[in-house]
Amino acid sequence: MRAAPSSTRLAVTAALLSFAAGAGDAFAFVELGGVFTANMTGSLVLSGLTGRPGYGALVAGAATALAAFLAAVYVASRAAPKGPGPRWGRIRAVLVAVVVLDLAVLVLKSVSPAPGTALRLLTLAASAAAMGSQTAAARRAAGGSGVTTTFVTGTLTSLAQDAADGSSRHAAVRVGAAVMLFLGALTASGAMAVDARLGPAVAAAGTAVALLALPRRAHRTGPPDPDASPRRPTSPKQGADMAETPGPDGRSPGRSPAATPLGRFRAEARDAITPRAALVMLGVLVLELAFVVSYIGAFHSPTPERIPVAVVAPEAERRAVIDRLNGIPGEPLSGRPADGVAQARTMVLEREVDAALLVAPDGRADRLLVASAGGPSGVQALERVLQQADPSQPLRITDLRPPNEADGRGLAPFYLAVGLVVGGYLASAAVSATYGARPANPHRMLIRLGALAVLSVLSGLGGAIVVDLVFDALPGHFAALWWIGALTTFAAAAAGMAFQVLLGPMGVALSVLIFVVLGNPSAGGVYPSALLPPFWRDLGPALPNGASVTLLRNYAYFGGHHTATAWWVLSAWAAGGVLASALAARFRRGHRPPEPAAATGV
Structure with a gap:
């Protein structure tokens, strides 16, 4: 008789697969033409919006994703058929295929930063196949818990229905799956801000870690299966042959595994690093890499974008100055009018704008009112942008609110x-x-x-x-x-x-x-x-x-x-x-x- 694996392992597996699904869906929506590859409901709804730009490409992408998703669900379900209990070896094989498909998406994305129609549809098909295979594997592993990892509507519906029925079974798993789907999309979005190829990489990493959380085998709670018992010799000669013939690990079948150096090492390794400890270590590794990606992604190339700047200039010139600031390539500034110097100072000190540009007539030096207590690096970026926009115009900086002396x-x-x-x-x-x-x-x-x-x-x-x-x-x-x-x-x-x-x-x-x-x-x-x-x-x-x-x-x-x-x-x-x-x-x-x-x- 097979016993179900611990609820902790299933909860961890479902959470990690949901994380991977969120990352895969975020990548597909942002990079592959606004089509979901896990949330088929969303793609079908978007396909009905005939007024969207590029509607034909959207419908083609949604149809490709749907076909690949359904085909993958069918194949994966056949590969891991339904039985009296989850068949972990087959489920693991399906998830390995999911990782391979995610890596294939990464490779396809690397072929061209602006793929043509054929390459985009091929990438969509691979991503949808990964999500479909994952959905089938997760449903086989979850049994009757009502937990899905690629769409939250069914999971939240089961959670609400159980709450109405007075049951808290699987509640933590369902909430965890919903939260991790969101976090997967959030993490992939941040990673793609650095490099679009990191989206499928995040999905592949989540599925790979989920693989390690799966149970290795079903534990038996009943009497041992006689078909699985060790083979016994039926004659003295056969017994001698078995005793002399070494097994695949180099030891005689009659010897205890712990009697060999390899067996002793394995036993010590199992005692020193339990599966739970290994899973925790992998989680720490994922957080460590996320830490590196997040900090380097945020700080590696600070670039100003639409910094609000008040503009004080003669009435005849004000509109032209604002248009010139807003027209700088890359849109680093966002100019807005101010009636005079007093209003500009107030806007800076009340944080309505980050700076105020006072345009001087007759070619004299313009003044830039700033408050460096809000961030000296921002002031330096503003000065650099304005000098690059018009190197011939002198600029004088007036710091209305510098940091305290002890605040550096x-x-x-x-x-x-x-x-x-x-x-x-x-x-x-x-x-x-x-x-x-x-x-x-x-x-x-x-x-x-x-x-x-x-x-x-x-x-x-x-x-x-x-x-x-x-x-x-x-x-x-x-x-x-x-x-x-x-x-x-x-x-x-x-x-x-x-x-x-x-x-x-x-x-x-x-x-x-x-x-x-x-x-x-x-x-x-x-x-x-x-x-x-x-x-x-x-x-x-x-x-x-x-x-x-x-x-x-x-x-x-x-x-x-x-x-x-x-x-x-x-x-x-x-x-x-x-x-x-x-x-x-x-x-x-x-x-x-x-x-x-x-x-x-x-």
């Missing part, structure tokens, strides 16, 4: 925010490591959140003391820095606890991915957001890191202007973490199976 290059808000966020998610991880990721009941969850709230207040207080009273880097705003710091720490702590309640130990890895791998380089600390590539520039304001940097910097230097969105972002992360943790704890408590009644003697 204006990085104190960034480093303070990094410390507060790291402290928050590490605090939630420490609580989970000590008492378990999933509290026994909602009351204990609230107690944990209360403890994290107290810690957050102390964290904000400590940060304010360090940057204000100890180093004098951000003086004069002690109370504001304290409460911004407290909210930052609690937002990271509450979100980290929610991840761990929903995903178990994998929630810690998710916290590292969001707050460290993605959050720090997109926060606008080392370089202002206007110098970052589009992926990090758009992502930063939505994460606690970027929101915290904005609040700390703008309260310390700019009177708290232009901070409403940042307050909402931090508050949403904090409230969302509390709500998700409380609901998950209550759901688990409400549907826990009753304990068996104690036996009573007569």
